Amino acid sequence: MGPEALAQVLRPLRDLFKKKDLYFILNSEIPSWCMLDERGYTIFQHCTGENTLDDIYAKVQPVSHDQFLNIIRYLRKSLIISFDSPHFEGISVKMPALPFLTNIYFEITSRCNLNCIHCDVNAGKSRGKEVSLEKIKECIDYLVESKGVSIYLSGGEPLVRKGWDHLLEYALTKGLRTIVATNGTLINDNVADIFAQHKNKKLVVQISLDSTKKEVNDLIRGKDAFDRTIKGIEHLLDRGMGKNVRISFTANKYNVSDVKAMVDFCLEKKIGEIIFSKVYKQGRAAAVWDTIGLSLKEAITFQKFVFNTRKRLKGTLEVLEIEDKAAPAVGTKVRICNMGQEPRIDSCGNVYPCQLFDGEDAIIGNINNDSLQSIREGEPFYNIRKKICERIDTIFKCKSCIWKNICAAGCAATAHFVYGDYTALDPMCDFCTWWHEYLIVERINQVGLYHIHYC
Numbered sequence: 001m002g003p004e005a006l007a008q009v010l011r012p013l014r015d016l017f018k019k020k021d022l023y024f025i026l027n028s029e030i031p032s033w034c035m036l037d038e039r040g041y042t043i044f045q046h047c048t049g050e051n052t053l054d055d056i057y058a059k060v061q062p063v064s065h066d067q068f069l070n071i072i073r074y075l076r077k078s079l080i081i082s083f084d085s086p087h088f089e090g091i092s093v094k095m096p097a098l099p100f101l102t103n104i105y106f107e108i109t110s111r112c113n114l115n116c117i118h119c120d121v122n123a124g125k126s127r128g129k130e131v132s133l134e135k136i137k138e139c140i141d142y143l144v145e146s147k148g149v150s151i152y153l154s155g156g157e158p159l160v161r162k163g164w165d166h167l168l169e170y171a172l173t174k175g176l177r178t179i180v181a182t183n184g185t186l187i188n189d190n191v192a193d194i195f196a197q198h199k200n201k202k203l204v205v206q207i208s209l210d211s212t213k214k215e216v217n218d219l220i221r222g223k224d225a226f227d228r229t230i231k232g233i234e235h236l237l238d239r240g241m242g243k244n245v246r247i248s249f250t251a252n253k254y255n256v257s258d259v260k261a262m263v264d265f266c267l268e269k270k271i272g273e274i275i276f277s278k279v280y281k282q283g284r285a286a287a288v289w290d291t292i293g294l295s296l297k298e299a300i301t302f303q304k305f306v307f308n309t310r311k312r313l314k315g316t317l318e319v320l321e322i323e324d325k326a327a328p329a330v331g332t333k334v335r336i337c338n339m340g341q342e343p344r345i346d347s348c349g350n351v352y353p354c355q356l357f358d359g360e361d362a363i364i365g366n367i368n369n370d371s372l373q374s375i376r377e378g379e380p381f382y383n384i385r386k387k388i389c390e391r392i393d394t395i396f397k398c399k400s401c402i403w404k405n406i407c408a409a410g411c412a413a414t415a416h417f418v419y420g421d422y423t424a425l426d427p428m429c430d431f432c433t434w435w436h437e438y439l440i441v442e443r444i445n446q447v448g449l450y451h452i453h454y455c
């Protein structure tokens, strides 16, 4: 650092809080953050914009010049202080360009042979004419052209839809990772044989199992669901398909304490993946929310378990979580909602911005009337995205929140299904606040102090 730089003032841009003996400094505008010990914090405090580097160095003795400069460089690289350079200032998460299409959640039917108490899509009976297999295939073609990587064939219960196997084969042949999201109760020998034909392709059979205890699972999923689902899983395991199986566990008040047993079950059965989510107040779950909704404390305990289990079992059991999408990790990347990347298409062909959106006012088009490409690029979707992106500047609480550019005002879809308004505050704001802080501290534990921590 030459004398010129020394003459420049340092301009602090920060918000902070202290945890244990460490100081957490956040530049919420970029956003970027860093963690300092006592010595680093003393140096940082002198970065008031009125001191040159020489002035600061003189004030913070004893510290070697090298150590001093290392800390200064670290603060600068972390974008916490600047030397009169406007380069990094004023950056904010504004409306991003339409993201590439990577995945489609396709509900190929709304019919279901079960009647789970929490079902977010109110599955059961048919809701009218199901979108044709041809139209679904057109969407698959477009997904492939767009260099998308995966598709969910879901429902309702996808295995009740005639032609599901044809779609599976079509998507796999096109090279897509194809995830059949099923309750597993209809996987008999014949169905298992169909799956087994594809076991060496990018096939995931995602099977919902909400407890290792029959009585708990059946309280959620209905009488005998447990035995039938286990039988379905066994059929696949008998065919050497453990690596193709993913268990889906949706935590609610009844089953949240079974989460560890479920992981042990997967390990014992040599199942490849498990995906966790917390129950959302959506669909049928809304009517029984007081009985099944997780408290903040339960949600936090659950999230910590999932997070740590994932680290612990890396390479043995792949642990996925919906929260990856709902609140991408601070410390890894800025949260930019993946809206547009992974649309949901319901059984009637209605397209929604993402998997969690539902309701008439969230429909951005219908594939029976328009191509998926024109729907993605059309005005209804643009208008919804714009309003959602503006939330960080319009929601009172978010405007002054230190997490705002990391959190991007939380999940708009959740606000929509709870309040009927996607411009409202994320009802899980308290959870978001906890999660951002938790991930930062975890990240520090991973990389240690005085490393660069761009979000």
Ligand SMILES: C[S@@+](CC[C@H](N)C(=O)[O-])C[C@H]1O[C@@H](n2cnc3c(N)ncnc32)[C@H](O)[C@@H]1O
Residues within 6 Å of the ligand: 112, 118, 119, 120, 121, 154, 155, 156, 157, 158, 181, 182, 183, 206, 207, 208, 248, 249, 250, 277, 278, 279, 280, 281, 282, 283, 285
């Ligand atoms: C709607 S189901 C459709 C596929 C299939 N019938 C099944 O049960 O897996 C897809 C996943 O969504 C989960 N799910 C249902 N209702 C939910 C809710 N209210 N909140 C979060 N996840 C929910 C299910 O447990 C299941 O794992």
Ligand code: SF4
Residues within 6 Å of the ligand: 112, 113, 114, 115, 116, 118, 119, 120, 121, 122, 123, 124, 155, 156, 157, 183
């Ligand atoms: S969660 Fe799945 S199995 Fe249960 S009712 Fe909904 S669609 Fe059917």
Ligand code: SF4
Residues within 6 Å of the ligand: 397, 398, 399, 401, 402, 403, 404, 405, 407, 408, 409, 410, 425, 426, 429, 430, 432, 433
């Ligand atoms: S949702 Fe909550 S945590 Fe996220 S920016 Fe808004 S106020 Fe902050």
